[in-house]
Amino acid sequence: MDLNFSSVWQYWPFLYNGALLTLKMTAICAVLGFALGVLLSLIKLSKFRPLVWFGQFYTSIFRGTPLLVQLCIVHFGLPQLLGMPLSTTQSGILTFSLNSAAYISEIFRGGIQAIDKGQYEAAMSLGIGYRDMMKDIIIPQAVKHILPSLVNEMIALLKESSILSYIGAVELLRAADQITVMTYRFFEPYLVVAVIYYVMVMILSLFAAKLERWVNRSDRVS
Amino acid sequence: MIEFRDVHKSFGKLEVLKGINFRVEKGQVVTLIGPSGSGKSTILRCINLLEQPTSGQVFIEGTDITAPKVDIQSIRKDIGMVFQHFNLFPHMTVMENMTYAPIRVNKVAKDAAKAKAMELLALVGLTEKADAYPNKLSGGQKQRIAIARALAMEPKIMLFDEPTSALDPEMVKEVLEVIKGLAHTGITMALVTHEMGFAREVSDRICFIDDGQILEDTTPDLFFANPKTDRAKAFLEKVL
Numbered sequence: 001m002d003l004n005f006s007s008v009w010q011y012w013p014f015l016y017n018g019a020l021l022t023l024k025m026t027a028i029c030a031v032l033g034f035a036l037g038v039l040l041s042l043i044k045l046s047k048f049r050p051l052v053w054f055g056q057f058y059t060s061i062f063r064g065t066p067l068l069v070q071l072c073i074v075h076f077g078l079p080q081l082l083g084m085p086l087s088t089t090q091s092g093i094l095t096f097s098l099n100s101a102a103y104i105s106e107i108f109r110g111g112i113q114a115i116d117k118g119q120y121e122a123a124m125s126l127g128i129g130y131r132d133m134m135k136d137i138i139i140p141q142a143v144k145h146i147l148p149s150l151v152n153e154m155i156a157l158l159k160e161s162s163i164l165s166y167i168g169a170v171e172l173l174r175a176a177d178q179i180t181v182m183t184y185r186f187f188e189p190y191l192v193v194a195v196i197y198y199v200m201v202m203i204l205s206l207f208a209a210k211l212e213r214w215v216n217r218s219d220r221v222s
Numbered sequence: 223m224i225e226f227r228d229v230h231k232s233f234g235k236l237e238v239l240k241g242i243n244f245r246v247e248k249g250q251v252v253t254l255i256g257p258s259g260s261g262k263s264t265i266l267r268c269i270n271l272l273e274q275p276t277s278g279q280v281f282i283e284g285t286d287i288t289a290p291k292v293d294i295q296s297i298r299k300d301i302g303m304v305f306q307h308f309n310l311f312p313h314m315t316v317m318e319n320m321t322y323a324p325i326r327v328n329k330v331a332k333d334a335a336k337a338k339a340m341e342l343l344a345l346v347g348l349t350e351k352a353d354a355y356p357n358k359l360s361g362g363q364k365q366r367i368a369i370a371r372a373l374a375m376e377p378k379i380m381l382f383d384e385p386t387s388a389l390d391p392e393m394v395k396e397v398l399e400v401i402k403g404l405a406h407t408g409i410t411m412a413l414v415t416h417e418m419g420f421a422r423e424v425s426d427r428i429c430f431i432d433d434g435q436i437l438e439d440t441t442p443d444l445f446f447a448n449p450k451t452d453r454a455k456a457f458l459e460k461v462l
Binding site for chain 2: 116118119121122123124125126127128129132136137140141144217218219
């Protein structure tokens with residue numbers, strides 16, 4: 001067996017910058033996807049039929065087509081309509097946020113529907129308006145229940161960000177590609193990248209477990 | 223204070239209220255009793271529009287709250303409600319449960335809201351639970367907090383929807399004592415309960431409801447000693 005990791009290490013700035021972009025994209029898209037997802041779930045739960053149809057149609061589009069196809073449409077297709085190019089970062093943020101919103105809205109819808117209707121009635125009987133009721137009473141309880149699903153979605157986002165390499169964004173996977181070109185070695189760069197993804201996911205899971213314990217503090221009996 | 227004029231309510235094809243007319247004067251305590259499914263909870267829930275009447279009118283202090291464009295929120299904040307299943311907010315401490323709406327809705331200053339909450343906790347005998355989360359409380363304690371939470375809004379009317387039905391028997395008394403303490407303090411009260419002894423003791427009036435109609439509307443002494451309708455007689459024979 002002929003393994004040579006030192007040739008990979010000499011290009012560590014590539015990996016470092018790639019990992020940084022991966023993390024940055026994941027963080028931005030998670031936040032935007034979350035915000036859009038919450039909004040979309042409220043749209044789907046509204047009493048106004050056309051809004052509900054829009055929400056369902058939106059979700060079916062993003063769930064029914066491959067993420068890579070969506071990315072190509074945004075990055076290569078949209079500029080043709082807009083008459084201006086989109087940077088890989090812009091395309092990435094747009095596609096991943098919109099895509100993530102579709103999934104998160106479904107997670108949220110389930111979480112909100114699982115809240116006992118007595119909670120709504122108690123809030124209403126206290127004169128609390130719809131906005132405050134959702135923001136401070138219903139959604140915080142829903143988030144608690146769906147936290148594990150949200151973490152899964154964030155992990156998926158982090159891993160799927162690797163397809164940004166397809167449109168030329170120099171994230172972690174693309175950084176490995178570049179190292180293979182320069183070193184003519186394949187196994188080592190990709191293995192190292194796999195390990196970096198794995199470590200990032202593990203750190204995220206660990207953080208999520210801590211967060212989960214914190215939000216469940218009100219359930220502790222002693 | 224509260225007036226119903228020919229209130230009907232249907233859920234789909236099922237007509238639950240079949241023309242309810244009744245009045246509750248300021249400061250009065252009125253108890254609605256009757257078999258389950260008779261519509262008594264629905265009457266209570268029409269008072270703060272948790273149920274919207276299908277037809278008819280409900281007046282609160284002279285305002286027709288069933289009229290279009292009525293600001294339901296501003297009416298609800300003056301009507302406290304206590305539910306069978308407490309419905310405390312589980313992610314908030316007792317103190318947060320009791321101060322959220324006063325601060326948010328009534329725009330009371332935070333310190334004033336807290337002071338008021340402590341006063342009410344003293345009233346229900348649970349000062350030491352201010353920082354506890356609801357799931358650390360017993361059923362009776364939860365219900366006393368729920369009553370205190372409703373009172374924190376300084377409501378003119380209090381509605382009690384079977385407040386002791388979900389409690390273990392040994393906890394019923396502590397909750398009834400709190401409710402009894404509120405009666406005849408100037409607050410208008412409407413109750414739905416199966417505790418007949420309590421209803422007799424605390425009420426100014428009893429309304430007997432069966433099949434979506436008020437069959438009797440009289441004083442507790444007259445009702446329990448001498449019910450007029452056969453259905454009320456049959457009901458009392460079963461429950462007393």
